[in-house]
Amino acid sequence: MTRWTQLVGGTAMACALTSTTAFADITGAEVWADWQTYMSEFGYQIKANEVTSGDTLTVTDLVTTMELPEDEGRINMTWPKLTFTDQGDGTVALGFPEKATMQFDVRPAAGESAVATVEMDMSDMSTIVSGDTGSLNYDYSAASISIALTDLEVQGEAPDEVIFEVSLNDVSGSSTMDIGEMRDVQQSFEAETTTYNVRFIDASEDANIIMTGAVEGMRFEGEGSIPTEYDATDPTAFFNAGFAFAGTFAQDGAQASVQAVADGDPFSMEMSSGSGSLDMALGEDGFDYTGKGDDISVSLAGADIPLPVSFTMEEAGYTLKMPLTASEDDKEFGFGMTLGGLVVPDLLWNLFDPAVVLPREPATVAFDLTGQMRLFQDLMDPSIEEADEFPGELKTLQLNDLVVELAGAELTGSGDFTFDNSDMESFDGFPRPEGAADFRLLGGNGLLDNLIKMGIVSEQDALGARMMMGLFTRPGSAEDELTSRIEVTEEGNVLANGQRIK
DSSP states (O other): OOHHHHHHHHHHHHHHHTOOOOSSOOOHHHHHHHHHHHHHHTTOEEEEEEEEETTEEEEEEEEEEEEOGGGOEEEEEEEEEEEEEEOSSSOEEEEOOSEEEEEEEEOOSSSOOEEEEEEEEEESOEEEEEEETTEEEEEEEEEEEEEEEEEEEETTBOOSEEEEEEEEEEEEEEEEEEESSEEEEEEEEEEEEEEEEEEEEEGGGTEEEEEEEEEEEEEEEEEEEEESOOOTTOTTHHHHTTOEEEEEEEESEEEEEEEEEETTEEEEEEEEEOOEEEEEEEETTEEEEEEEEEEEEEEEEETTEEEEEEEEEEEEEEEEEEOOSOOSSOEEEEEEEEEEEEBOOHHHHHHHOTTOOSOOOOEEEEEEEEEEEEESSOTTOGGGGGOSSOSEEEEEEEEEEEEEEETTEEEEEEEEEEEETTOOTTBTTBOEEEEEEEEEEESHHHHHHHHHHHTSSOHHHHHHHHHHHHHHOEEOSSTTEEEEEEEEOTTSOEEETTEEOO
């Protein structure tokens, strides 16, 4: 049993138990039995006392234990009391204690050992279960759910002060679990506000950090399939057995503040953002993340920063896609980033451009790379850490979109290449590419002229730069426009606008 799959199971069940309504009947005993079955499928050990009185099944001193692989420790979660009450209408009301405790005892073969205790407080928690034994439905709400670190020791020593607190307020959501050969789960969740407070002080290391923040309108919608049977000794079996998850996290706004000291040097950061989201999918085909945020504002100050730095961005985003399992077929991958509408204050501009020579328009840097690759080994295989080289081949690569807008100049580009992995000599150990990329530079000579006016670039250096651009570019149809087409032929020759350069 891998630590990751156990944590997935525990997290999913915690969401379900703290999580629309169907027309079949379910009893408290059936809900409790399914919970035990589900946790056992993930390798959890369960100990508890049970007693039934009237319509209520009461479970006391519930302890779930996860043994970490290779005797590296264990994680225990303790619930003093749970109640499962038949409501007479085919539904069950779950009763939770106001406080539950999780204890971590982690002793890795390599690295520092740690012992920690985390408490979870639930205020005005209400959970109603409906459906039948083949399809359990949970509706839940709470005034607040809080998590706090109460004890921490690393290598047997406690820091001078440590605080880790997260609080979710006005929580509501639902969870549906259809049970068959797979457990198919659909979930939705929202919290009106989420706050966090982190404080760590260690005088012996002359280091401390204080971090506070809040998230408004946090919510989640997603679905997944969880296998009920698989080889727990195989780290990849969980995915090969059909595990899949896809969902979207979103929020309406966020603020964060960081105050830190390292080796006596202070550092601070203030940050805020508007709406944001994270789309994610995980399964046998790999993972796929897309995150974005709007209206971002950042302020920095510190001993290594000569004066306060601040900037804003209209948008920031990224994409990351990667296969995880070995296959005889080519699999898609991708990586992209957007930093759009970047604005810095005039105070910073004036440090190197007091005469306002350069245009001070918002800057943008964005690119999107996609392609195909083939993996020879599962990336989750622990033995991959001992491999001398990456266990896969690059097959294709596309530059779908490149945009750089800065100081009055604009660079755009796109390209498409395939790779011959049987030829590792033409490009010094890299598979030989074949294809072409097209680029367009608008305002490049104007930017170079402005840099000369500012004294940043000398006339001689500018002449060398223009000669270099002449080798790789040709004039476009617009004023101060340069274009370039870089090709790599089947023979391994490199051409710039039809002229061989390699």
